[in-house]
Amino acid sequence: xxxxxxxxxxxxxxxxxxxxxxxxxxxxxxxxxxxxxxxxxxxxxxxxxxxxxxxxxxxxxxxxxxxxxxxxxxxxxxxxxxxxxxxxxxxxxxxxxxxxxxxxxxxxxxxxxxxxxxxxxxxxxxxxxxxxxxxxxxxxxxxxxxxxxxxxxxxxxxxxxxxxxxxxxxxxxxxxxxxxxxxxxxxxxxxxxxxxxxxxxxxxxxxxxxxxxxxxxxxxxxxxxxxxxxxxxxxxxxxxxxxxxxxxxxxxxxxxxxxxxxxxxxxxxxxxxxxxxxxxxxxxxxxxxxxxxxxxxxxxxxxxxxxxxxxxxxxxxxxxxxxxxxxxxxxxxxxxxxxxxxxxxxxxxxxxxxxxxxxxxxxxxxxxxxxxxxxxxxxxx
Numbered sequence: 308x309x310x311x312x313x314x315x316x317x318x319x320x321x322x323x324x325x326x327x328x329x330x331x332x333x334x335x336x337x338x339x340x341x342x343x344x345x346x347x348x349x350x351x352x353x354x355x356x357x358x359x360x361x362x363x364x365x366x367x368x369x370x371x372x373x374x375x376x377x378x379x380x381x382x383x384x385x386x387x388x389x390x391x392x393x394x395x396x397x398x399x400x401x402x403x404x405x406x407x408x409x410x411x412x413x414x415x416x417x418x419x420x421x422x423x424x425x426x427x428x429x430x431x432x433x434x435x436x437x438x439x440x441x442x443x444x445x446x447x448x449x450x451x452x453x454x455x456x457x458x459x460x461x462x463x464x465x466x467x468x469x470x471x472x473x474x475x476x477x478x479x480x481x482x483x484x485x486x487x488x489x490x491x492x493x494x495x496x497x498x499x500x501x502x503x504x505x506x507x508x509x510x511x512x513x514x515x516x517x518x519x520x521x522x523x524x525x526x527x528x529x530x531x532x533x534x535x536x537x538x539x540x541x542x543x544x545x546x547x548x549x550x551x552x553x554x555x556x557x558x559x560x561x562x563x564x565x566x567x568x569x570x571x572x573x574x575x576x577x578x579x580x581x582x583x584x585x586x587x588x589x590x591x592x593x594x595x596x597x598x599x600x601x602x603x604x605x606x607x608x609x610x611x612x613x614x615x616x617x618x619x620x621x622x623x624x625x626x627x628x629x630x631x632x633x634x635x636x637x638x639x640x641x642x643x644x645x646x647x648x649x650x651x652x653x654x655x656x657x658x659x660x661x662x663x664x665x666x667x668x669x670x671x672x673x674x675x676x677x678x679x680x681x682x683x684x685x686x687x688x
Contacts, residue, residue, distance in 0.1 A: 310339055318352045321412060328362035329353060330369040331405075334423050335414050345423060364404045365420060368397075368453065369427065375451050376431045378458040383436075383447060385520070386462055387554050390441035391432065393425045396452040424453070446555065465519065465552045469572035470542035471507055476535045476679075478566045479506040480528070490523070492550075498522040510564040511547065520553030527578045529585050530650050530685060537681040542570055544585075544687055546578040584688040585650035586630065590643060591680035593658055595673050598639040606670050607632050607644070615652060618662040627652040641678075654680045 314336045321327065321335070329349030336352070337345050346369075361367055383391075397420070405420040418426070428451060429440040450459040473480075482501045484490030492498035500523040504513040512524040527546040532538055561570045614626035632646040644667070653663065658677040660666030668675045 314339065315352070317412060321408065322353070325363040325408060326361065327364060327408075328367060328369060330423065330427070331362055331364045331420065334418055334420070335409070335412075336417075338417050364408060365401055368401070368424070372424075372427055372431060375428060375453065375456075375458070376435065378456075379428065379432055379449050379451065379460075380435065382449065382458045382460040385553050386447055386460070387556070388438065388446040388462065390439040390445045391429075391447045391449065392440065392442050392445040393428045393432070394448065394450045395421050395425045395428070396450065396454055397421055397424065398454050425451075462551050462553070462555075465521070465549045465555060466546060466575050466577050467515070467549070467557070467572060468544065468546050468575045469511075470544050470570050470685075471511065471538065472540075472542040472568045472570070473507060473532075473536075473538040473566065474568075475566050476537065479534050480508065480531055481526075482506040482508040482512070492523050499524070507567050510567055511545075511569060514562060514564060514569070515547065515549055518554065518557060518559075519549055520551075521549040522551045524549055529583055529687060530587060530682075532682060533655075533680065535679050538685075539681060540588075540684040542568070543682065543685045544583075546575070548578055586647060586686045586688065587650055587652075587682055588645075588647045588684040588686075589654060589680050589682055590645050591654060591658065592641070592643050592678040593667065594641045594676050594678055595671070596640075596675070597673050599636070599642065599671065599673065601636055603671055603673075604634045604636060604642060607634055607667065610646075610665065610670060613665075615648075615657065615666075616664050617652065617656075618664075620662075625651065647684075650685075 318332060318336065322332070327349075329346045331349070332352055333342075333345035333347065333349030337343070337348050340348065342348050379393075401420060408414070409417065428449075432438070433440050445463065447460055447462045450461075452458065482503065482505075485493065485496035485500055485502050487493050487495045488500065490500040492500045496502045499512065499516065501509060501512065504510055508524075508526055515521070515524060525548045529544040532543070557572065557574060560572050561568070562572070610629045610632055614628050617625045617627060627649040630647040630649075632644065634645070635643045637643065655677045656663045656666070658667045658675050660668040
């Protein structure tokens with residue numbers, strides 16, 4: 308006796324007790340027969356019986372899937388994507404009735420009705436759009452709520468890398484978060500997490516939201532600078548993750564914004580999991596509290612011989628290396644320092660010697676102050 312012949316009596320028993328649609332009946336046995344279409348199997352098992360007026364399990368939900376398909380198509384109309392997956396929310400009573408039938412007839416190892424609904428919606432959507440159903444790593448995910456007849460769509464985040472040049476002073480690197488949601492995204496900030504765009508972060512975010520859509524932008528900075536600092540040369544590298552983007556390609560690699568210029572902008576797989584090591588080349592203008600001469604400034608070359616120790620308020624201790632250091636004296640109480648160092652050295656504290664040892668003030672044995680400092684290069688190792 309074939310497997311099909313064995314299931315016919317069980318199917319007939321079920322149909323005597325419960326009116327089931329072709330989808331729900333076929334699903335109870337399709338895995339045993341290694342068949343992909345529940346509906347065709349259900350049709351075959353019911354060929355000599357009258358069609359159910361109203362399915363006991365799904366209440367003829369499968370007859371209305373086109374309604375939800377159109378909802379999915381409308382939701383996805385503003386998105387670019389090549390793959391998708393579907394999740395569903397259904398009434399608990401449907402799942403309960405499905406469990407009753409499966410339990411009563413000891414039907415194990417079969418798909419639940421929710422799985423079948425998402426599979427069917429996936430097939431219909433794929434056929435209509437020619438997009439790929441990808442359960443593991445989809446570019447967009449639908450959550451179809453069959454209880455309240457709504458459809459939610461989320462797209463996979465997109466990560467970009469680039470470098471920014473800042474040639475105007477008085478412009479912050481980081482943007483303040485929305486005061487209402489602390490950066491999580493709410494109606495007040497249009498779900499962007501920020502309400503103003505008056506920083507490097509703000510300008511780049513605004514540009515990317517315009518080009519790609521999306522909600523929040525999360526930045527990973529390779530170092531930082533003061534509001535008054537310039538970032539010159541090839542610029543400072545950064546990574547940014549855009550949540551829920553509508554578009555997935557960017558045709559520009561460089562752009563001039565109001566206060567910044569962005570170069571080498573491209574889509575990458577992900578932001579770095581660990582902090583990247585980098586070196587910075589800086590020009591710092593320094594004033595001294597008493598007179599200096601060129602012979603005294605020669606002492607600064609000793610700073611390349613041993614690591615600089617940096618102490619944080621948290622108790623953390625780190626060591627940073629100075630690779631090269633040059634100076635240019637302006638007058639008796641000011642000079643400019645050109646130095647290349649390991650990323651993460653706090654420049655102003657290095658000058659004053661505030662929990663940084665040895666610092667400029669310590670080395671010269673004169674209190675020094677950093678008036679401003681600019682980055683000429685940021686080199687990722």
